[in-house]
Amino acid sequence: MSYVNMGNARFDDQKAVMQKILESGDCPFCPENLAKYHHGKVLREGNSWILTFNQWPREHAKYHLLLILKEHAVSLAELSQEASNEFFDHMRWAERRFMVRGGLLFMRFGETEYSGASVNHLHAQFIVPDKEAPNFEPVRFKVG
Numbered sequence: 001m002s003y004v005n006m007g008n009a010r011f012d013d014q015k016a017v018m019q020k021i022l023e024s025g026d027c028p029f030c031p032e033n034l035a036k037y038h039h040g041k042v043l044r045e046g047n048s049w050i051l052t053f054n055q056w057p058r059e060h061a062k063y064h065l066l067l068i069l070k071e072h073a074v075s076l077a078e079l080s081q082e083a084s085n086e087f088f089d090h091m092r093w094a095e096r097r098f099m100v101r102g103g104l105l106f107m108r109f110g111e112t113e114y115s116g117a118s119v120n121h122l123h124a125q126f127i128v129p130d131k132e133a134p135n136f137e138p139v140r141f142k143v144g
């Protein structure tokens, strides 16, 4: 069982880190491994989630945050009611903290061949487009 999907990596340095993860057999988003592979600044931590900057933010994103579940899970059915509630608490906090006028919030789940996730551990993405930048282009995501 592999915790990363190389086919969904976007950058060469990301591929190099993922190759290391693949060889280690670690899940890079499980709490005991997170600090080893993730160097984005942690903004907030609750009982169930860690809110952090994505270390590989999308081009044309003003803010690209990751919300990483603090226990290993891959399907939505594994989320507790408490974790579900805390999820939106963090997202509301981020909306206020960054004074967001609009953005995208999504979570890939289940098998990575379908979800397009690079890491097979529940995590959500919070993206605010950098609309005011002169060279702005819409930020796009794919699934499947």
Ligand SMILES: [Zn+2]
Pocket: 027, 028, 029, 030, 071, 072, 073, 120, 121
């Ligand atoms: Zn995990």
